[in-house]
Amino acid sequence: MITRRMILGTLSAAALLASTGFTLAQDKMYIPLISKGFQHQFWQAVKAGADKAAAEFGVEVTFEGPDNETMVDRQIDMLSAALAKKPAAIGFAALDSQAATPLLKQAEAAKIPVIAFDSGVDSDIPAATAATDNKAAAALAAEKMAALIGDEGDVALVVHDQTSRTGVDRRDGFVEWIAANKPKIQIVAIEYGGGDHLKSTEITKTLLQAHPNLKGIFGSNEGSAIGVANGARETGKKVVIIGYDSGAAQKQAIRDGLMAGAITQNPVGIGYETVKAAVMAAKGEPIIPTIDTGFYFYDKSNIDSPEIAAVLYD
Amino acid sequence: MNTSPQNSKASAPPASVPAPVPAPARLAGGAQQKLLAFASLIVLLVGFSLASPNFFQVSNIMAILQATSVNGVLAVAATAVILTGGIDLSIGTLMTFCAVIAGVALTWAGLPLPLGVLAAIGAGALAGLASGTFVARMKIPPFIATLGMMLVLKGLSLIITGARPIYFNDTPGYTDISQGSLIGMVLPGLPVPNGVLVLFLVAGGMAFVLSRTVLGRYTYALGSNEEAVRLSGVNTNAWKMAVYALAGAICGIAGILISSRLNSAQPALGLGYELDAIAAVVIGGTSLSGGRGTVLGTLIGALIMSVLTNGLRILSVAPEWQTVVTGAIIILAVYADQLRRQRG
Amino acid sequence: MRDLVCMERIEKRFPGVHALKGVGFDLRAGEVHALMGENGAGKSTLMKILSGVYQPDSGRILVEGREVVLPSPKAAQDRGIGIIHQELALMKDLTVAQNIFIGREPRLSFGRIDEARQNREAAELFASLNIDIDPRRPVEGLSIARQQMVEIAKALSARSKVLIMDEPTAALTDSEIAELFTMIGKLKSEGVGIVYISHKMDEIRRISDRVTVMRDGEYVGTVEAADTPIARIIEMMVGRKLGDETVDVPDLRDAETALEVVGLTRGREIRDVGFSLKKGEILGFAGLMGAGRTEVARAIFGADPREGGEIFVHGRKVDVRSPADAVKAGIGYLSEDRKHFGLALGMDVSDNIALASLSSYANRVGQLDEGAMRRTARDFIARLGIRTPSDRQEVRLLSGGNQQKVVIAKWLLRDCDILIFDEPTRGIDIGAKSEIYRLLADLAAEGKAIIVISSELPEILRVSHRIAVMCEGRLTGVLPGGAGTTQEQIMQLATDRSGLGQATRQEEPA
Incomplete structure (x- = not known):
């Protein structure tokens, strides 16, 4: 009985601490970032950029995102919880813009940039967008592949x-x-591996089996690209692989x-620019609506060049 | 499930009863089910072979086998727990957790390879023991207890690694655990990857435990009627915990396999693997209410799933239809089993 | 009287079993027609066909003269055929009224259920049956007898003209049985036809008009209940004559005490119970339902906790906290509910016999010696006369009596010399009963100490060397066994509430 009471006591103490934690955070300007993910290396790099900006501008930044990019509902919950804390501004990477529209309108009404x-985000509510032009980036991948x-x-x-x-x-x-x-x-084929390394590996092996004349494979994010590389290595077939992101x-x-x-x-730039724009918007300063954070193609020849090394992450 | 010869009860005189029944009659009990599953497997293999010349080739068969290895090992672990009438939802994230432990032991602590492997398996056994304790001693329903463990382990993996993968570049030979081929060294024409070898060893070991040992017999008995076992003076809690611990240790082996395959412990992986494993178990004819099922069935179930995914991809079936077909096959397999059961 | 139901040449096969061989049965309006036969004779199968649970392979069913097909229980209900199963099929968490109207809930608009009307109609139904049950209470917590009343009300609310009762009195006390019979009389007078399945001869004589006997899936015959002697009915059932056997009480004055229980207590269920049991003795435990006999047995066995009391085995005090401890001390418990507490039904005979002794068949790494297990199983099959096609047969396919023998074998193998039998012949047919009685006597003669808990007084008198009687958690007395003791003496003690709060009396045999 004692142990059960102790457990309950500890739990409620923890809950108390957690709730006071939020109130403490109100002292500085508070900017929550709701991302599309959290565990992936890419998002960790975005977070690093955001943290860097947070330190530079003296603001409190939190960073959270759902487990995978299909959990639209989880992300909406996070956005709604973040809005409820009345932040100075909010950073948001929508998994589904339509689904988030009501909440974004709410933010607009509450004058939260x-x-x-x-x-x-497919909406005119955001004050600015800090993003990679994914279509242009993928087109560059296609161009390199073709060559x-x-x-x-x-x-x-x-x-x-x-x-x-x-993905789209x-x-x-x-x-x-x-x-x-x-x-x-x-x-000849477009398959979806959920960014899961192992699943993408198996997909690649099957693709190489089904299409013996396959000359190239494009892996659309880190997990997919590593899976493609693994699959090609395990089968020992020569194929041109273009990946995406780093790690x-x-x-x-x-x-x-x-x-x-x-x-x-x-990614570091995305995080940094997002927080920077948020701070400016919260202070009512003018900002550029479209912040192109840029993209690069890298290969063996330029991987160690300072310009590229700066945007790669492990 | 009644395949043993059944005479009219009343007419069998008590003295002349001992009728010689083939020794592995217990296995024969599930033989019909396995025959059904095995037949489906053959049908799939033949069908895909006819549909595409690229399917039935040594390299592809090896690819299918290797694609089965991780899910197969997890499914073997799930089989044991499901036979007790329980369920283990934590096997996927436990696999990842064990991979992370292997990474910590090998890459961070620089321990020798065998110790790293042992650490992963040990961590799996301990986590399984924890689940078993929640279920057996604290009487938390298995679904809830292991759902909790699933989340706890997932979180722990992310915390330990700081949400970054741990690579095994400093451990020579680590990738050979699943990718090398001992069989291929002996028989060059048969490059069976070690991961597949491990799967068959694990499955064989579990089949032995389940059919030939006290632990196995109690596993079936717990699933058949736990209270009757307890009232027979058996310490049911301890045995149940042992089953969960054994399943956990096997998840540790799966963790080694997947991390050696990816040359890294990916802390974010693992969620969803438990459902694939449970699907394989169910397709293999194991009853989710416990007491009935075999490892061989599970193995066939896991193979059916990978043959299906592989074959549909080779036929360039659109990805969204692949999932529809896989789901339909699961339902069909269990329905066929139901039909057979009703007919007796 | 016209035939309410007529079943003709019903055939039913299950894999490996020819369950019904061209059986006929008819039921008139306003009669109680008893259906008798040993377990496995096919009574339940026949009634499951009549109630739409099973489909016959061939044969005709006529209800009120018209041929019908009954593809489902629902179809049978629609024809006015209701069944009250031996294993009650109520949903514990729903209320009484919700149970009665399940599937036929009175509706309001938008699919809402008219709970008020449901409760009112249930209350009216109970009133007409003279039963006092609150329709709004959950079924959970109702006694078995009351649950049965709910089942009957449920069947009647569906306007059943035919009511099938499968061993309805198995779990009832005498007063409850009397209540049930009054109700049956009332239903009869309203023209309801009742099929009554029971093993209890005295009941059959009391309430039935006709008796149909089945044996081995075949129709044996139908007789008028009033002018057929019981011995004749038994003869029809077992196919041979049974002698009236009585118990021989051995002289145990010098025998060693095997088990002594002192001051066993738990709440209101067990109040300061103490007794002793000698080697070679059969101690019967009599009492009404709920007197605390099973509770005492489970507490001794460590299956349930106890608050106070000491247990001595062969003079040594043992600390029993779990069934595992009890088994170690040599105490075995054979539950009244074999299916839930005694057997792993899906496993085979050999496994079930070895279930409590598995570790003795294992080598150091836990590998089982399958051959030795099967040899042992075959020994017991021969020794106890277990009728099974093989030691590999799943026990769920055995009859009740043979299942009971498997449980007995399990404890004998475990070397338990104190055996507690809780309702050892429940659900077992007459022929097999006398076999179990003989087995009990043989085991006692071998030196086992045996406790037999039974709700059937003739059974207690038939097997016990001494008779302990309980009432409301107390041991109200111990009577000597043998011909000198009567059912009346036992009943007096079983209803003796005078000792409440007093110390338990204990008599030693003369």
């Missing part, structure tokens, strides 16, 4: 998600560029020549 980041396979042959895509903005944009950006520019390149494994694969190259966004 919203800064969209990563993929943007590496000699402008003809079969190509496949392993995409991380079928419904999210980034990167897929369409790649496919549309090929269709418009390289009629001799066939896109230690992907960087290693590029150094080893297993992967031809990858698109990198500027």
Whole structure:
């Protein structure tokens, strides 16, 4: 009985501490960032950029996001909880803009400026958007792929998600560029691996089996790209791989020549610019509505150049 | 499920009863089900082979086997727990947690390979023991207890790693655990990846435990009628905890397999793997209410799932339809089992 | 009287069993027609066909002269055929009224349930049956007898013209049985036809008009209850004559005391119960339902906790906290509810016999010696006369008597020399009963100490060397066994409430 009471006591004490934690945070300007994810390396890099800006401008930044990019409802809950704390401004990377519209209107009514980041929000409510142009970035990946396979042959895509903005944009950006520019390149398969390394590995092995003449594969995010590289290594087949984002494994694969190259966004920049814009908006300063945080193609040759190394993460 | 010869009860004189029944009659009890599952597997294999020349090739069969290895090992772990009438939802994230522990032991602490492997398996056994304690001693329903464990372990993996993967670049030979091929070294024509070898060893070991040992017999008995076992003077709590711990240790093996496959412990993976494993168990004919089922059935169930995913992809079936077909097959497999059961 | 129901040449096969071989049965309006036969004779199967649970392979069913097909229990209900199952099928968490109207709830608009009307109609129904149950209370917590009343009310509320009762009195006290019979009389007078399945001869004589006997899936015959001697009915059931056997009380004055219980107490259920049991003795425990006999047995066995009291086995005090402790001390408990507490039904005979002794068949790494287990099982099959096609047969396919023998074998194998039998012949047919009695006597003769809990007084008198009687948690007295003791003496003690709060009397045998 004593132990049970002790457990209950500890729990309620913890709950008390947690609730006081929030009130303490109110002293500084408070800016919550609701992202699309949290555990992925990419988001950790965004968070690093946000933290850097937070330190620089002396504001309190929190960073949270759902477990995976299909959990629209979880993200809406997070946004609604963040709004309830009456923040100075809010950073938001929408998984589904439509679903978030009512809450964004609520933010607008409460005069809380919203800064969209990563993929943007389909709405005129956000004061600014700090994002990578995913379609243009994927088009660059397609262009590099075309050059590496000699402008003809079969190509496949392993995409991380079928419904999210980034998944759709990167897929369409790649496919549309090929269709418009390289009629001799066939896109023979588009599979979705959820960004799961193991699943993407199995998909790649099957693709190589099903299409023996496959010349290139595009992996649309870190997990997908690593999966593609793994699958190619396990089957031992030669195939041109273009990845996306960075991370230690992907960087290693590029150094080893297993992967031809990858698109990198500027996640640190996204985080930094989002917080910076939020602070400015909260103070009522004018801001540029579209902040292009940029993207780069990197391969063995420029991976260690200062410009690229600065935006890569492990 | 009545496959043993059944004479009219009243006419069998008591003295002349001992009728010789083939030794593995217990296995034969589930034979019909396995025959059904096995037949479905063959049908799928033949069907895909006819539909695409790229399907039935050594390299693809090896790919299918390897794709089964992680899910198969998890499904074997799930089988034991499900046989007791319980369920373990934490196996997916426990696998990841064990992979992380292996990473901590090998990459961070620089321990030798065997110790790292032992650490992962030990961590799995301890976590399983914890689940078992919640279920057996604290009487928390297995669904709830392991749902809790699933989240706790997922969180712990992220906390320990700081949400960053741990790589095994400093541990030579780690990737060989699943990707190398001992069999291939002996028989060059048969490059069976070690991961598959591990799956078969784990499955064989579990089949032995379940059919030939006290632990196994109590596993079935607990699922069949726990109260009757307790009233037989058996310490049911301890045995149940042992089953969960054993399942946890096997999740540790799965953790080694997946991390050696990816050369990294990915802390965010694992969620959803438990459902694939449970699906394999169910397709293999194990009853979710416990007491009935075999490891061989589970193995076939896991193979059916990977053959299906692989074959549909090779046929370039649209990804959204792949999931529809997989779901339909699960329902169909269990329905076929129901039909067979009703017919007796 | 015209036939309410007529079943003709009903055939039913299950895999490996020819359950019904061209059986016929008819029921008239306003009669009680007893259906008798040993377990496995096919009574329940026949009635499950009549109530739409099973489909016959061939044969005809006529209800009020018209041929019908009954593909589901619902279809049977719609034809006015209701069944009250032996295992009551009520939903514990729903109220009495909700149970009665399940599937036929009176509706309001938008699919809402008219709870008020439901409760009112249930109350009216109970009033007409002279039963005092609050329709709004949950079924959970009602006594078995009351639950049965609810089942009957449920069947009647569906306007049943045919009511099938499967061993309705198995769990009832005498006063409850009397109540039930009054109700049956009332239903009869209203023209309801009742099929009454029971093993109890005295009941059959009291209430039934006709008796149909089945054996091994075959129809044996139908007789008028009033002018057929019981011995004749039993003869029809078992296919041979049974002698009237009585108990021989052995002289146990010099026998060693095997079990002594002192001051066993738990709340209101067990109040300061103490007794002793000698080697080779069969101590009967008599009393009404709820007198605390099963509670005493489970407390001794460690299946339930106890608040006070000491247990001595062979003179040594043992601390029993769990069934595992009790088994270690050599105490075995055979529950009244074999299916829930005694057997792993899906496992085979060999496994069930070895269930309490598995570790003795294992080597150091826990591997089982399957061969030895099966040899042991075959020994017991032969020794106890367990009728099973093989030691690999799943126990759920055995008859009740043979299942009971499997449980007995389990404890004998575990070397338990103190055996507690709780209702050892419940659900077991007459032929097998006398076999169990003989087995009990044999075990006692071998030196086992045996407690038999039974609600059937003839059974207590038939097997006990001494008879302990309980009432409301107290041991109200111990009577000597043998021909000198009468049912009246036992009943007097079983209803003796005078000792409430006083110390328990205890008599030693003369």
